[in-house]
Amino acid sequence: MNVFALGLNHNTAPLDLRGRFAFTPEQLPPALRGFRERVQRSGAEAALLSTCNRTELYVAAEPTGVRELVRPAIDWLAAQGGVSGADLMSHTYVEEHRAAARHAFRVASGLDSMVLGEPQILGQMKQAVREADAAGTLGTTLHQLFQRSFSVAKEVRSSTEIGSHSISMAAASVRLAAQLFEDLKDIRVLFVGAGEMIELVATHFAARTPKAMALANRTLERGEKLASRFGAQALRLADLPQCLHEYDAVISCTASSLPIIGLGAVERALKQRKHRPMFMVDLAVPRDIEPEVARLDDVYLYTVDDLSTMVQTAGEKRQAAVQQAEVIIDAGVQSFAHWLDQRASVPLIQALNRQADDWRAAELARARKLLARGEDVEAVLEALSRGLTQKMLHGALAELHASDTDQREHTAQTISRLFLRHSSRTPGSSGGR
Secondary structure (H helix, E strand, C coil): CEEEEEEEEECCCCCCHHCCCCCCCHHHHHHHHHHHHHHHHHCCCCEECCCEEEEEEEEEEEEHHHHHHHHHHHHHHHHHHHHHCHHHHHEEEEEEEEHHHHHHHHHHHHHHHHHCCCCCCHHHHHHHHHHHHHHHHHHHHHHHHHHHHHHHHHHHHCCCCCCCCCCHHHHHHHHHHHCCCCCHCCCCCECCCCCCHHHHHHHHHHHCCCCCEEEHHHHHHHHHHHHHHCCEEEEEHHHHHHHHHHHHEEEHHHHHHCCECHHHHHHHHHHHHHCCCCCEEEEECCCCEEEEHCCCCCCCEEEEHHHHHCCCCCCHHHHHHHHHHHHHHHHHHHHHHHHHHHCCCCHHHHHHHHHHHHHHHHHHHHHHHHCCCCCCCCHHHHHHHHHHHHHHHHHHHHHHHCCHHHHHHHHHHHHHHHHCCCCCCCCCCCCCC
């Protein structure tokens, strides 16, 4: 089997294009099954990773069929986002075999993230594996690829300081708010959504003890559960337009496929606030907040792409950590490539075992018939062992006799390695005294 990764991320595609290819966890299994039907390869393995910064399709198939699958995969992914294959290709990357493994390991380790070393990607990759397994498209090869990527990521995080030289999106949001408002203790903060990212942002804001916090979610029960952890008020998402003006800072990250905070709602909120500034962070892909909101004079709107410049750190320690991580990843890639090479021999090994089982069954059947006729046991065992030996050697001897002069020496050496492994000399070689 061989593998390839097809994807687009924050380095290759703008935010709005990435938003077209965002999948919720519930959408992954049917999408994967649809992909396999589209390429008409029942044996192809597939997994989809979808985050706010990337969408990646990992595929494993027979080596001869991998390249044939790349173009259908691009066309399938383009159809998911409603764009042409040609338009998508200018924003995608395709990595194959070792390069695909290296890419997966770098992603899992946080080296390919907008936030260097960020830990959330590892959980997102594990979720992608679970959904591929549920869809029945994971398979042995991709299972190995991802399990090894998790092991590599764990070693990178425990052996290097890759995660200590970055600022998370949550921390960056608080830092930006602190630049706009004199004291975060005097502001009211609204969180929209109840996922992992909102939980992280709420944790960072709660540490600054703002005047009030509220959390709006489509499902009130889930929103109340998270809001109670931070002493925040729980709101229904439907009530958002009526109370938006009450909040100085709004941080949103939901799985909605369409914006949930529109330009009109923000304009009305600003009017009620008498144009006191509003700080807004849209961490969702696709967007939760209409991009036109950024044009309003009294709104400071930041997206995940806007935060990217804040979360990158520099310096010798960071570079040293990256170099250490790359060494660990190189070792992981070599190990996975070796495993793949070994897997290529599996069909041959299985065929040899089947052939040996057939020989054994035939000789046993013959021996049982002889014993049933009252033949001497020792004679039957002798015949059984001789029959098995002749069957095992027949192919090698026939190959040796059929080879011409130029091939015979090479064939003889191969047969010697296979059948005379404990012999110190090759038959026909001269042993000097």
